[in-house]
Amino acid sequence: MNLRSVAVLGGGPGGLYVARLLKLSRPGCSVTVYEQSPPGQTFGFGVGLATRTQRNLDAADPASFAEIVDNAWSHDMAMAVGEQKVTLPVGNLIAIGRSTLLDILRRHAEAAGVRIRSGARVSAGDLDADLVIAADGVNSATRSATFGPEVSTHRGLYLWAGTDFALPSAVFRPVTTEFGTFVAHAYPYRADRSTFLVETDEDTWRRAGFDVSTEQTPPDVSDEHSLSYLAKAFHDELQGHPLIGNRTRWLRFRTVTCARWHHGNVVLLGDAVHTAHYSIGSGTKLAMEDGIALVRALDEAADLPAALQRFEEERRPAVEHLQATAHRSMRWWESFPGRLDLPVEQLLIAYMTRAGKVTLDRFGALAPDVVRTGLAQYAGCDPVDVPDSDRAAWVLSRGVGAGSASAPAASVHPLPVDGVDAWGPAAETLLTRARTTSGPVVLVADDDREAMLTLFDVGERVRRETASVVVARVNRRWSEFAAAALVSGRVDRVDLID
Ligand SMILES: Cc1cc2nc3c(=O)[nH]c(=O)nc-3n(C[C@H](O)[C@H](O)[C@H](O)COP(=O)(O)OP(=O)(O)OC[C@H]3O[C@@H](n4cnc5c(N)ncnc54)[C@H](O)[C@@H]3O)c2cc1C
Incomplete structure (x- = not known):
């Protein structure tokens, strides 16, 4: 199939990775990524990549994978309740800073010949290309009613923060305060950083007054009131270090599913078309693996409609299976305080x-x-x-x-x-x-x-x-x-x- 031009909306891990793979597979095709944020400016801290994901990324593109591994931090995993802490030796888990990952993927995309246009918000409808890949994230504006989307917002709350030191291992740590139970899911991702995600239930969140601090925190700053309270609550695990924010605020996780993944020459990819609860650490993996499957379908099918159909048919069962696992995991964590x-x-x-x-x-x-x-x-x-x-x-x-x-x-x-x-x-x-x-x-x-x-x-x-x-x-x-x-x-x- 001949593709002269591909426009990728969104320069997250899904968009940058699919752009590189496409350009490697079709050097003659013009591939452009449109990203609203300037380089280096993104949300979040580190993301984890499990063993099987690492294998898939290595098979799809050994060069970018090698650089990802060089910049990642491997860690064991621990559960800590009160004074008891048990560590599991699972040395094949790695985590990498989201901004480092994006920087690597961006450089590799550019090295392959992808053009990247940053700093302006773009609409899929304005993009003139043979194929438009909308990798514009969980808030995708491309995901119109045509795609049959369903977005369910869950009742638990989470806050994605970080630390200025590397924890000795990943750790799950519940802490019960006068307001209720907060649970940290934390892991190191470089010598001086760890992701420190905290979740809680709605009643605890309100009793702590975090509904008020959330309302009073403008979108582009962090909820310092919550960060400072949680730094005290998790003082022991944090060894006295503060919690740091990056436009950090309490959020409710949203599960996205879509009845259709493509329409005409537009295909959705990554968080734009499906999300899976963070407790199984798979959103980045799913977005990047979507890219691998899409490029393979484009290589193998006779024409664009057949390729997009094949992509959806191949990916949907794996994604839905993972979403079911993620949902179960989310519920497990929501009910976690009852198991202490x-x-x-x-x-x-x-x-x-x-x-x-x-x-x-x-x-x-x-x-x-x-x-x-x-x-x-x-x-x-x-x-x-x-x-x-x-x-x-x-x-x-x-x-x-x-x-x-x-x-x-x-x-x-x-x-x-x-x-x-x-x-x-x-x-x-x-x-x-x-x-x-x-x-x-x-x-x-x-x-x-x-x-x-x-x-x-x-x-x-x-x-x-x-x-x-x-x-x-x-x-x-x-x-x-x-x-x-x-x-x-x-x-x-x-x-x-x-
Ligand atoms: C708390 C938390 C913890 C997580 N932990 C993990 C983890 O451990 N492991 C893991 O694999 N995943 C994790 N994830 C999930 C992961 O962050 C996402 O699933 C992943 O980033 C999805 O990639 P994406 O490329 O589809 O979308 P995104 O990364 O959201 O990228 C979308 C991009 O599109 C851009 N964009 C959107 N609209 C426009 C527009 N109109 N014009 C131009 N640009 C636009 C955005 O600026 C953004 O850069 C976590 C998520 C959360 C919330």
Whole structure:
């Protein structure tokens, strides 16, 4: 297919990366990026890039990837509750400053022959090119009704701040103050900087008066009142350092989905067309991987409509899967303060298994001591008695929580969990029914992966918000999920059925 000109709206990671890849693949095509901000001026601090993302970026463009790695900071991960802190050795995680990443991508785009026009806001409708790629971010003005957008704003609040030193590792740290619980998700990304993101719930935010400070903070400055309060609240983790802002204010995360990703010669890419909650650290990855897929579709399809169709068909399932995981993760973090009664190792197991991606054995291969201790805490035994393999079978074979060993209550009417959002208002009806159930609450669901994960999430909510004993009645093939759910306190017992 012949493309003479491509206009890319937005010089974020998605726009700059797709521009470079396109120009490398089609040297004869004129590729121009339009970015409203001057170079070097951007929001945020560092962003994390996980192992698989690193592999994908390396395969797509080894030169820019090498420079990204040279400028990134690798880190382990820790969970810290009160005096307890457990660090996981996960040395393949890296983080890089957003402005450093943009600078690298910009230079590599220019080196490939991409023209970059900075400093003026542009509308997709004004761009005259064979193909317009709208990578204009979460607030995309290109994302009109034609694309069938849905934007849901979530109730939790987050504030993206930074520190002027490198934390020793990434850390999740809850702190409970007189107003409620604040949770930091923090990670170092260069020798003198860390991202320090803090989230909280709406009630805590209002009690702390941050609704007022948010209202009083103009858009182009940081909410210094919140930053200084949080610096005191997280004094120990910050080792007395201040929190720094970069147009930092409290925000509510917005999930964007679109019924259509392209229209005519315009295609949406990155945050403009989909977002995934920051707790799985994937927005930059998704935007850059969109670029890889789009350039491949343009190379392989016969004409532009077929290429854009192929791009959407290829990317949509992967993106939607990640959005589902991100949604589950978001809800897990929103409900996180309710889990602070768990010992930190068990909490780490709950964290790692929250979205069904990691089994007890997989986590055990990464951090055997943490898993051994967490399983011993759950089972009330000595850590030396916990095996180093087949952990799910071991958990399920224990007296407490081993469904197969306990008699299923045949007389109990199971409560079906049908695709509700476990931590959302739709689950209230189930809670009401659970409260009026005498004896254990038995939950059942459709026999598929997402339904199973939801069942266990609902189980946890019912357990925490009613006094009921919660039993999950699930097919034996979900034993891994069931074992992780028991250790994580999502259910009290499991009835495994064949
Ligand atoms: C708190 C927080 C933490 C995050 N942490 C991570 C993380 O750890 N890992 C990760 O992968 N992602 C993370 N993300 C997500 C990540 O920042 C975004 O998903 C990513 O930047 C999306 O890239 P993009 O290119 O699609 O859009 P953006 O980066 O938003 O870029 C869009 C660009 O378009 C420009 N623009 C918009 N409209 C116009 C216009 N009309 N004319 C000209 N220019 C325009 C904007 O100025 C901007 O530069 C985080 C996000 C948040 C909010």
